[in-house]
Amino acid sequence: MIKTCVKNEGFEGIFLTGNGNKDKVLIVMSGSNGGMRVTKKCAEFYDKNGIPALALALFATKETQPFLDRVPVEYVENAIKWLKDKGYKKIGIDGMSKGSEMALVAASKFPEISCVIARVPSYFVSEGLIGKKNKKPSGTSCWSYHGEQLPFAPYKTKTFDVLKMLREKKEFYILPFNKDKDITPESLIKIESINAPILILSSKHDTVWPSYEYALHIENKLKEINYPYKYKHIAYNHLSHLLLTKLPFIYKLAFKSERKNMAACADERKNLSHELISWVYDVWE
Secondary structure: EEEEOOOOOOEEEEEEEEOOOOEEEEEEEEEOOOHHHHHHHHHHHHHHHHOOOOEEEEOOOOOOOOOHHHHHHHHHHHHHHHHHHHOOEEEEEEEOOHHHHHHHHHHHOOOEEEEEEHHHHHHHEEEEEEEEOEEEEEEEEEEEOEEEEEEOEEEOOOOOOOHHHHHHHOOOOOOHEEEEEOOOOEEEEOHOOOOOEEEEEEEEOOOOOOHHHHHHHHHHHHHHOOOOOOOEEEEOOOOOOOOOOOOOHHHOOHHHHHHHHHHHHHHHHHHHHHHHHHHHHHHHH
């Protein structure tokens, strides 16, 4: 395990070497939870399956900004350079939720990325979030590049009463906050600029944002432009927004579908694991 820091390498991460092979490596990112706990778990999954993986911090760690607000896309750019300097030949990226935004944005900008996995993705850049206990829209973009914030779709509501939604819905349900944003052409991620196979993973039971609709939008865009690389969209019927290969029990309590369909979710997670490994080993050339 290798730890990096923003001061020296331009990004903060935890690198796991897998089976030691330097043919392929994945940069892994999680979402609006921030920190490294979930991101590291995703990287460990790949590591255990022989695939080198870099868990990349986006925010809310010792060396990154506290909130999901104008996070530098340079973190990915610097990670790519660091991995290339270490001799890794093919570099892929796997992002979940807000991390999928960063993954797709980075893949559209950096041709070195030759494999993309977008879990519960968005096809546009959203407004950032600030605050710890009660998050609220930042008035600025989630992401920045060369000191300039990326164009974004703002939230229509400026306050999120998550506790009220929990009481009413008996689960973590913030879908209304994430619907009907004013998506402008400028805020769209340039999917057409990506030069890599794309695996899209969505949930029909997503109570955080409409990832199934968003994933269909990406899929339709790829069809429309006759995308020259392989792509696949898998929509899960029972899994929650947290498309993790192993979900901690505490998170299962937060989502009705996870509680009510435990056996089905377990089967879908087995499929998720299979699809991820198959995409990296068999599809990514």
